[in-house]
Amino acid sequence: GAGVSQTPSNKVTEKGKYVELRCDPISGHTALYWYRQSLGQGPEFLIYFQGTGAADDSGLPNDRFFAVRPEGSVSTLKIQRTERGDSAVYLCASSTGSQSSYNEQFFGPGTRLTVL
């Protein structure tokens, strides 16, 4: 079946602009996660959803970052007033939400964001 998909694959924007990154999880997966990966580093947690609600948003770096998942499937990560330091690969993952496969997260290909 289809894996996690993310669009766009690449996004170049100018400092101060607004961007939206989209994630389509694996069908039927109830949990959805956003991570950010800078060059040479491991993924860094941003936020995760259980259904439509944000269960943990402790990783969002500041109030310029916001994410939604209005129907419990597709999620959008929104970044306002982008800064050069926001440049990174933004990864989305999903998991079934079942105890038997607790937290086995399957990742998408990522969106590479470059802020000029």
Place this chain on the structure above:
Amino acid sequence: AQKVTQAQTEISVVEKEDVTLDCVYETRDTTYYLFWYKQPPSGELVFLIRRNSFDEQNEISGRYSWNFQKSTSSFNFTITASQVVDSAVYFCALSEVNTGTASKLTFGTGTRLQVTL
């Protein structure tokens, strides 16, 4: 706070050699999960294994094996008879266990494995 340390930044081996990737973790939780992921040059993270903190049995899957030692807070990963296709960055990760069925992963900085002919 949770922390994962992968002290080996980069390892180079010749094909058919065995190689072990180290992972040391820190957590105050008594119950937790440990993971390994592979990130090939294409960039997409691939899930390899999940291990519950209660289960200290070693696991083998083909050429891959994992050694979990709670006493030393380590979860090391060994590739036997390495192949060029094993070249990738490997990440160790840790998650808490909460009342729900999901929680965030805390990743290490990764170990880049280069396998040459």
